[in-house]
Every structure is written in structure tokens, then in C-alpha cells.
Amino acid sequence: xxxxxxxPQALSIQEGENATxxxxxxxxINNLQWYRQNxxxxxxxxxxxxSNEREKHSGRLxxxxxxxxxxxxxxxxxxxxxxxxxxxxxxxxxxxxTALIFGKGTTLSVSS
Amino acid sequence: xxxxxxxxxxxxxxxxQQVTLRCSSQSGHNTVSWYQQALGQGPQFIFQYYREExxxxxxxxxRFSGLQFPNYSxxxxxxxxxxxxxxxxxxxxxSLAGGNEQFFGPGTRLTVL
Numbered sequence: 001x002x003x004x005x006x007x008p009q010a011l012s013i014q015e016g017e018n019a020t021x022x023x024x025x026x027x028x029i030n031n032l033q034w035y036r037q038n039x040x041x042x043x044x045x046x047x048x049x050x051s052n053e054r055e056k057h058s059g060r061l062x063x064x065x066x067x068x069x070x071x072x073x074x075x076x077x078x079x080x081x082x083x084x085x086x087x088x089x090x091x092x093x094x095x096x097x098t099a100l101i102f103g104k105g106t107t108l109s110v111s112s
Numbered sequence: 113x114x115x116x117x118x119x120x121x122x123x124x125x126x127x128x129q130q131v132t133l134r135c136s137s138q139s140g141h142n143t144v145s146w147y148q149q150a151l152g153q154g155p156q157f158i159f160q161y162y163r164e165e166x167x168x169x170x171x172x173x174x175r176f177s178g179l180q181f182p183n184y185s186x187x188x189x190x191x192x193x194x195x196x197x198x199x200x201x202x203x204x205x206x207s208l209a210g211g212n213e214q215f216f217g218p219g220t221r222l223t224v225l
Binding site: 030031033035040041042043044045048088090092098099100101102103104105 | 116143145147149151152153154155156157160168170200202204206208212213214215216217218219221
């Protein structure tokens, strides 16, 4: 079963704009990760935020985590056409070892 | 450093047949996980192997089984294929010391007719 939901399901923006995706989850977590997937191929790890962290940055990516609301957001600044992909949040449960539990994803389309 | 590889890339089977998918882990990784991704959905956890032992299993029936070998490569076997088994099967390797970040292969696209 899916752990949570990403919102929105689809997002279309212009190059240079910022893209924000949200993720909600259901159970207590050890950490939360964001992955990108291009055209139904393998997933690429973007960033990991631990349950005791509130915000993390990596290049043009900013992730926040609110464990009280069981939610996270991914911000991509100054989007490029190459950012066009599906983005998934994945949680690592405190009970389920290191298995990743994914949401359904947000499909981002960046047009030039 | 060699990344995660999977074979074959695509596979077409008929209902009732059996299939074996293969995965080579990234160098230095001792944990491999398998995921099933149906079209338009997020990946669903099938099971995980750590040092050749099953280390967790998702909500999949016993006809989904796996193996991990001493070189940490892995197989996913599916018996009695059903139409709903059509999906992208993803293998991911990780090191338990690596903070749970997983490195994914490109996947095997299985079509069951």
C-alpha cells in the first residue's frame, strides 16, 4: 500500500519559475527521501531528511519536514526543462527496516 | 564505481508462465530491494535481502520470491504470472551504513499477455 500522497498530481510551469511539491504520510518515520524518475526509468535519489531535521538544502532543492503534520515539501528553484520528470517522496518507517514506502508522485513539466 | 544494472530490459510473458529478473548491485552494497511499479503509480516494496537473507517483505503473495547471492547480486522470481503483474520492476541496492539512500537500476519492463 502507498504510504502517502503527493500534491499536486501534476504541475506545469515555465523555465525559471519555482516548483513546489508536497507530500503527506501516515506513520512515524525514521527519514523521508525525495526521488526523481524520468520517463518510467530508474529512480534517482535527490535528498534525504531525517526525522529530527526541519529543513535541508541541496543545490536548487529545498526540502522541509513537519513531523507534527506528517508532511514534507520539495521546492525546486529556477526550474529548467531538464527538471521535467516525476517526483516521489518515500519514507522509511521506524518499524520496517530500510524499505522505502513511496507515494504516487507528482509529474512536473517545465516548458521553455 | 559500477552502478546498479538489471536484465533484461523488456520481457513479454503469457499468463501462467514463470519469470526470473536479475539485478547486479552497486559495488560495496550488501542490501538489495525489489519494487513493483504499475503504470502511473509509485513503486511498491516487494522484499529486501541483506547478506543473502530476506530482511523484510511487502504485501505480495508467495509466488513472488527472491534470492541474493554471495556477490550481492539478486534475482526476483514470479510464478504463475497474472495480467496484473505487468509493471516496471525496479531493483535498488544500498549499504545499511549509508543512511538508507537507495540506488536504483533502470528497471525491467514486464508485460503479461
